[in-house]
Amino acid sequence: MYTPNQTKGVSTINSRERFLTALNCEQPDRVPVWEMYMNGSSIVRVHGLLNPDTAAVETRQDLTGQEGEDVIAMYCDIVEQLDLDGSSFGIAVGLVPGGEKTARDKFGTLHKLSDFGEPYPLEGPIRSEADLEGFDMAAMLDEEDFAQIIHIIKRLGSDRAHVVQIPDPYKISWRLRGGMEPLLMEYATSPRLVHGIKRIATDYYLAAVDMTADLGVDVIIMPGDLAGEETLMMSPRHYREFIKPYQAEIVQHCHERGLKIIKHSDGNMWPILDDLIEIGFDGFHPVQPQCMDIAEVKRHLTGKACVLGNIDCRELLVYGTEAEVETSVEETIEVAGPGGGYIICSSNSIHPSCRPQNFIALTRAAHRFGSYK
Numbered sequence: 001m002y003t004p005n006q007t008k009g010v011s012t013i014n015s016r017e018r019f020l021t022a023l024n025c026e027q028p029d030r031v032p033v034w035e036m037y038m039n040g041s042s043i044v045r046v047h048g049l050l051n052p053d054t055a056a057v058e059t060r061q062d063l064t065g066q067e068g069e070d071v072i073a074m075y076c077d078i079v080e081q082l083d084l085d086g087s088s089f090g091i092a093v094g095l096v097p098g099g100e101k102t103a104r105d106k107f108g109t110l111h112k113l114s115d116f117g118e119p120y121p122l123e124g125p126i127r128s129e130a131d132l133e134g135f136d137m138a139a140m141l142d143e144e145d146f147a148q149i150i151h152i153i154k155r156l157g158s159d160r161a162h163v164v165q166i167p168d169p170y171k172i173s174w175r176l177r178g179g180m181e182p183l184l185m186e187y188a189t190s191p192r193l194v195h196g197i198k199r200i201a202t203d204y205y206l207a208a209v210d211m212t213a214d215l216g217v218d219v220i221i222m223p224g225d226l227a228g229e230e231t232l233m234m235s236p237r238h239y240r241e242f243i244k245p246y247q248a249e250i251v252q253h254c255h256e257r258g259l260k261i262i263k264h265s266d267g268n269m270w271p272i273l274d275d276l277i278e279i280g281f282d283g284f285h286p287v288q289p290q291c292m293d294i295a296e297v298k299r300h301l302t303g304k305a306c307v308l309g310n311i312d313c314r315e316l317l318v319y320g321t322e323a324e325v326e327t328s329v330e331e332t333i334e335v336a337g338p339g340g341g342y343i344i345c346s347s348n349s350i351h352p353s354c355r356p357q358n359f360i361a362l363t364r365a366a367h368r369f370g371s372y373k
Contacts, residue, residue, distance in 0.1 A: 015085035019161035027340025031370035037349035047074040086161030124178030137204035168224025172201035227267025322361035329365035
């Protein structure tokens with residue numbers, strides 16, 4: 001019988017071992033604490049609360065794929081001060097800002113920039129099958145794209161798990177196509193074009209995995225929403241035809257390189273949750289509380305994949321009190337923690353609307369209630 005320990009005990013394993021033990025669907029000494037993504041302004045605000053005597057740094061959300069060195073240093077401080085069990089950062093795509101809040105990445109996609117959300121593709125380099133010829137994303141990767149990740153690993157060391165975000169080939173594909181809508185339409189009208197784009201995206205992914213593995217990274221997370229709160233964005237049949245085979249190829253390659261891999265998708269993923277298990281994903285993130293019950297998900301995935309997330313970042317971390325956050329953390333650990341195979345974090349990310357006090361409360365409550373007796 002699992003009961004949360006009210007005091008933080010002495011750990012017998014380090015953070016990396018704790019994180020990987022949970023990803024193996026096993027029980028470590030306590031529930032690992034982690035966060036998939038914090039944007040630049042959130043990093044500065046959280047760091048300011050933890051270090052009130054430090055000078056304030058003005059920053060915007062990362063629009064170019066490259067946070068400044070000061071923000072990266074602050075991020076590492078946060079990981080250490082809040083005793084997070086792992087880091088998480090993405091590969092830069094070389095966005096070069098242009099006029100009217102736009103930027104073009106190194107692969108040719110023009111994005112609309114936002115202070116609060118991800119850059120949104122306005123047009124992509126691939127419009128027809130003719131554009132597929134000779135288009136090689138993998139060849140455009142270089143060491144500079146991994147500079148932030150290298151810095152974080154050197155600063156935090158090997159005692160913590162290091163996670164790298166590489167978008168789902170579905171997400172890469174709709175960026176190359178210039179938007180999600182035209183790509184989804186072409187599932188029906190131009191399947192050869194879709195498969196051609198997915199091949200390019202997957203070859204890039206495999207090359208990025210190889211470069212990542214050589215850096216000493218432990219885990220890949222594959223962001224890219226496949227569902228809304230009601231159901232999938234495409235039919236399960238189309239998912240199995242146009243997305244699943246490429247995900248399976250990537251998962252196999254990650255495992256061959258000794259890496260764990262987690263699938264991230266918001267929304268109601270029940271229609272294809274078993275597909276993710278069949279593919280071999282080691283974890284499922286973030287179990288959006290508006291449409292998936294974490295107790296039910298944990299029962300379904302026990303022994304098959306680790307469960308990550310579920311602390312509501314749409315309402316609770318934005319509008320809630322610190323006491324309400326603590327209660328949610330305790331209740332979530334009660335239902336998702338037993339037997340291990342659970343890593344606690346938000347239900348998506350720590351975005352600019354999240355109160356930094358609430359993120360700090362989340363992590364401290366997770367340490368308080370997460371120990372296994």
